[in-house]
Amino acid sequence: MLRALAVDDERPSLEELLYLLNADPRIGSAEGAGDATEALRRINRALESGPGGPEAIDVVFLDIHMPGLDGLDLARLLGGFAQPPLVVFVTAHEGFAVQAFDLKAVDYVLKPVRRERLAEAVRRAAQLRDTTPLIPVHEPDPDHMSVELGGVTRFVAVEDITHVEAHGDYARLHTAQGSHLVRIPLSTLEERWRSRGFVRIHRRHLVALRHIGELRLDAGTVSVLVDSVELQVSRRHARQLRDLLLRRTTS
Numbered sequence: 249m250l251r252a253l254a255v256d257d258e259r260p261s262l263e264e265l266l267y268l269l270n271a272d273p274r275i276g277s278a279e280g281a282g283d284a285t286e287a288l289r290r291i292n293r294a295l296e297s298g299p300g301g302p303e304a305i306d307v308v309f310l311d312i313h314m315p316g317l318d319g320l321d322l323a324r325l326l327g328g329f330a331q332p333p334l335v336v337f338v339t340a341h342e343g344f345a346v347q348a349f350d351l352k353a354v355d356y357v358l359k360p361v362r363r364e365r366l367a368e369a370v371r372r373a374a375q376l377r378d379t380t381p382l383i384p385v386h387e388p389d390p391d392h393m394s395v396e397l398g399g400v401t402r403f404v405a406v407e408d409i410t411h412v413e414a415h416g417d418y419a420r421l422h423t424a425q426g427s428h429l430v431r432i433p434l435s436t437l438e439e440r441w442r443s444r445g446f447v448r449i450h451r452r453h454l455v456a457l458r459h460i461g462e463l464r465l466d467a468g469t470v471s472v473l474v475d476s477v478e479l480q481v482s483r484r485h486a487r488q489l490r491d492l493l494l495r496r497t498t499s
Contacts, residue, residue: 249276250374251304255287255319256280256311256338261359265309265338268366274374284317285416288325291333292417307334307354307373312344317429320344323351325418325431328394334376336369390440393421395428404428406444410459410475412437414452424475449481449489463493 252269256262262280269278281287287308294305308326312319319337326332337348340359348356354376355369392403404421413420414434421428438448445457455474462473470481472489481489 250274250306250370250377251276252278252307252309253287253290253305253333254278254280254309254338255282255284255314255322257283257314258311261311265361265366268361268363269309269370271363272367272370274370283314284319284322287322288317288417291326294333295329295331305333306377307336307370309336309338309357309369312337312339312341312348320347320351321429323348323353325429327351328431334373336373338366393428393430395421395430406441407456407458410456411477411479412446412454419454422475422477447485447489447492449479449485451482453479455479457492457496460493463490 252275254262254265254269256265259282262282266278266280269275279290281290287310290303291305291308294303308322310319310322317325319339323335323337326335335351335353336355336357337344337353338357338359338361342358345356354373357365357369391406393406393409394403404423408423408425409421410424411422412434413422415429417431417433419430419432419434419437421430434452434454438446438454441454446454447457448454449472455472459474460472461475464471464473464478470483470486470489471478472481473479
């Protein structure tokens, strides 16, 4: 039987979806989350408990338009997991179907949700869960970060990353071509990339020294220009950053 997580920021829609899921005999359990951040916390706990653990999640029934991370963002993140749950989009908007299936969604169910249509999505998820082999976990490549773009895993060179922004247990990698949200804390990247010229300038930002174009001082505040983006430097990190930049220019 499937263990499901329904994600929707509108409480009536979430309760209706949970009611329909719990009425399906193929659903062993169904829980709800009011936004993508809460859903990520639950999915992380489920992954830590293992495939057969008490909090395991087989399939996520996911709304698209939500505050903060939206449903497409969450699906992209899940696509980067070694053993992601299946995803079924449940939305009032028809215009995202192509993106949803590019992200390898099992199904795309439109609101208002009909019992028969949801049952078909559950059937597809159950069939896939029973036939999908486990994917082995590979060691990370130290020179690249894997990211999800349109359902395709791509690799971003670490040397192309200009700065990194913290998002809780996630981080947004910024390059000249765009940005990518990955499932890794900023503190882990700080430790991993310290020897590669990355330095913490703020509790929310990690920057590559080679991409800093300017150091600015204005009325006691310090900031840096990184690939045309101005980032504030906290007081606790300002002295270390100035020293590092000075050594770089004199070496």
